[in-house]
Amino acid sequence: MAAMLELNDIHVFYGAIHAIQGISLTVREGEIVSLIGANGAGKSTTLNTICGLIRPKNGSITFMGNDITHLSPPDIVKLGISQVPEGRRIFTNMTVLENLELGAYKRTDKDGIRQDIEDVYRRFPRLKERQRQIAGTLSGGEQQMLAIGRALMARPRLLLMDEPSMGLAPILVKEIFEIIKEINNGGTTILLVEQNARMALSIANRAYVLETGHIALEGPANELADNPQVQKAYLGG
Known part of the structure; x- marks a missing residue:
């Protein structure tokens, strides 16, 4: 390798x-x-x-x-290269969906971004249920899933x-x-x-x-x- x-x-x-x-x-x-x-x-x-x-x-x-x-x-x-930072560091006053969209801030492929948000929701069904919820109100585990999902939105290698x-x-x-x-x-x-x-x-x-x-x-x-x-x-x- x-x-x-x-x-x-x-x-x-x-x-x-x-x-x-x-x-x-x-x-x-x-x-x-x-x-x-x-x-x-x-x-x-x-x-x-x-x-x-x-x-x-x-x-x-x-x-x-x-x-x-x-x-x-x-x-x-x-x-x-994407990072899932220590302590999650999500944007607590924004919704789950807005956090995910911010993860793709360097991208311009709208269809790909939509597709990747769906992929994150498939991997973390709880985030889909809470997509309009303010991220700061999620449990610790859900916040960690969101931090991972947000990092994946940049399509890291x-x-x-x-x-x-x-x-x-x-x-x-x-x-x-x-x-x-x-x-x-x-x-x-x-x-x-x-x-x-x-x-x-x-x-x-x-x-x-x-x-x-x-x-x-x-x-x-x-x-x-x-x-x-x-x-x-x-x-x-």
Whole structure:
């Protein structure tokens, strides 16, 4: 499989804090790759750097052979990268439908947009029932579905997901992970940041373990799940 996304020796600073210390990672087309690690390890910073919200001080980011290190977030979306942000970040005072339409703001194909909204409703029937409802009144699980649906409206080739299971009841966590697998089976590559390391490793092809801004371990997800170090630190083993 060809490399779709490559991070090469990325360094990110917040003022004097060296948040990301020379990360290099690869995501190949068709994969689910998980980033796991403790709070503050730099997982969200890594995703935000990929999608242009944070500028790296050194290093390069390549997507589909294009250098995207210094591109703006809208241009990165246009190339085919969408993010489901941590904490959902939906537009709470707009309707479900308006949120979905905003996800397609870089597109002009009206028929395709209508078709994709229907696809989102097929995947998330609860959103269809609530399409005219103000998004802030949805439950946590429904808001997460909306955040995923909105990201899919950009027709991404690579979907970045930041803590999709955060704050959800266990039964909903299972449902969200089934949805992630389904999206991947439909041809979308996924880079997943997730506190729930057990679930993240169970659906990923490969994984990276982040510790205070650097990669401590990497490999096939099933091997990392069996790694005593990983079990002790992240799987309660």
